[in-house]
Amino acid sequence: MSDMTSTADAPRSPGRPRSIRADEAIIEATLDLLAEGSTIEALSIESIAARAGVGKATIYRRWAGKDALLLDALRRLKGILAQPAGHSVRDDLVLLVGAIGKNVDPRAAKIMPCLVPAVNRSSDQFQLYQNIIAPRRQLMREVLRRGIDEGVLRADIDVEVTMALLTGPMLIQRVLQWNPDLDEQSLPERVVDAVLEGIRTR
Amino acid sequence: MSDMTSTADAPRSPGRPRSIRADEAIIEATLDLLAEGSTIEALSIESIAARAGVGKATIYRRWAGKDALLLDALRRLKGILAQPAGHSVRDDLVLLVGAIGKNVDPRAAKIMPCLVPAVNRSSDQFQLYQNIIAPRRQLMREVLRRGIDEGVLRADIDVEVTMALLTGPMLIQRVLQWNPDLDEQSLPERVVDAVLEGIRTR
Numbered sequence: 001m002s003d004m005t006s007t008a009d010a011p012r013s014p015g016r017p018r019s020i021r022a023d024e025a026i027i028e029a030t031l032d033l034l035a036e037g038s039t040i041e042a043l044s045i046e047s048i049a050a051r052a053g054v055g056k057a058t059i060y061r062r063w064a065g066k067d068a069l070l071l072d073a074l075r076r077l078k079g080i081l082a083q084p085a086g087h088s089v090r091d092d093l094v095l096l097v098g099a100i101g102k103n104v105d106p107r108a109a110k111i112m113p114c115l116v117p118a119v120n121r122s123s124d125q126f127q128l129y130q131n132i133i134a135p136r137r138q139l140m141r142e143v144l145r146r147g148i149d150e151g152v153l154r155a156d157i158d159v160e161v162t163m164a165l166l167t168g169p170m171l172i173q174r175v176l177q178w179n180p181d182l183d184e185q186s187l188p189e190r191v192v193d194a195v196l197e198g199i200r201t202r
Numbered sequence: 203m204s205d206m207t208s209t210a211d212a213p214r215s216p217g218r219p220r221s222i223r224a225d226e227a228i229i230e231a232t233l234d235l236l237a238e239g240s241t242i243e244a245l246s247i248e249s250i251a252a253r254a255g256v257g258k259a260t261i262y263r264r265w266a267g268k269d270a271l272l273l274d275a276l277r278r279l280k281g282i283l284a285q286p287a288g289h290s291v292r293d294d295l296v297l298l299v300g301a302i303g304k305n306v307d308p309r310a311a312k313i314m315p316c317l318v319p320a321v322n323r324s325s326d327q328f329q330l331y332q333n334i335i336a337p338r339r340q341l342m343r344e345v346l347r348r349g350i351d352e353g354v355l356r357a358d359i360d361v362e363v364t365m366a367l368l369t370g371p372m373l374i375q376r377v378l379q380w381n382p383d384l385d386e387q388s389l390p391e392r393v394v395d396a397v398l399e400g401i402r403t404r
Contacts, residue, residue, distance in 0.1 A: 137381060157396075160381060160384055161384070161389070161392045161396050163381070164381065165393065165397065168366070168367070168372070168380075169363070169367055169369075171378075171380075172373050173370075176373075178335070178366070178370075178373075179365070181362055182363070182366060187363070191363060191367065194359075194367060195367065196400075197401070198398075198399035198400025199399070199400070
C-alpha cells in the first residue's frame, strides 16, 4: 500500500507537511474496524495502517499513539458539540438533552456500547472516555449556572445531580432502549420540563 | 463428563426428576462463559454443557432453549428484587434507586454492558432484556402511583418520565461511571430528593 502523504501533502502549523486526505483515511479506518467488532485492546496501529492504505510512520507522524488517534476518531464520531443559543435556559437545556446519545454516524450505535467494558477495565480508556464527555457536561453546567445567575433557577440546587437528571433518562433510552413505553421524540422536552419543575425559582 | 442428574436427582413439581445441583452448575457455566467475553450469539448449549459437566439433554430437560436459560441466568445475576416497605414513598424510592445497577455478583460488571450491542441487534435479545428489567420498572411505578393515591405526589405528574429521572442518573453513574465528580454512595438519596422536589404536592 502506498503512503498517501506522497500524493496529498498540505501545509501544517508547526511546519511539518500534513495530508488531510490521509488523516481522513486513518480516522475512517479506525472507526470502520471498531464498528466491525474490533475491541479497543485488539485494535493496532498496524491494522489501522493496513486498512487506511498508509504506512505506520504516517500515523505516528500525526498522532502520538493509539490513544490519541482513538480520541480524535471518537470525537469525530460523536459529531460537533451542540451550541446553546444563550437566550432561554429551557431552550438551551432542550437542545443539549436532545443531543445526548444522538449520533449521526450509524457506526456509533455499534461502537459506543462496546466501549463500556473497555472503559471499566482500563484507566487509560476511562480517561479517553472522560475526555470525550467532559466538554458536553461542561456545556450543560454552564447553562445551569447561567440560570442561577439570572434568577431563573434556585441558587441552592445541586448542579451535578441536576446534570445527571437531565442526562440519564435520554442516555438510557437512546443507548439501552430502557423503556419501550417512552416516546424518544418528545423525551428531551418532557425531561427538561420535569426537571425544571423541581429547580426553578418559586 | 458425567451427567450430574445421575448423582443428584430431586423431585420436581410436574413429576420429572430435577437436580438442583445440575441447575446451579448450568447457570454458573452460562454466567462464567459470558463473563469471560463470550457474546450471546456465540454462546451455545454445547459449550455450556461442556463447561457445566452435563449432557446437552440435561439442559434441554430443564430449559426450552438458550433464551430461556439465559433469562434465568441473567435474573440470577441481577439478584433478588428489592422489596419496598410501603411506609414512606421517599424511603421506598431511595431503596429502589439504590438497587439500580448494583450487582452483587462481580461477573455482572463484565456481562451487562456487553449485552447492549446484542440487545440492539436482535429483537429476541431485546425481549430477554425487557423481561429482566420490566419487573423492576413496575415496582417503581407502583410506589409512584401509591404516592399519588396518598396525596404525597401530585396527580398530574408524568409517571413514566419520573421513573426515567429516578433510574437514569444511577444507571449511567454505576454502569458508565458517567461523572467522576458524583459520589455514588449519596447519589440515591440526592436523586430521589431532587426528583421529589419537582413532583411532591405543594
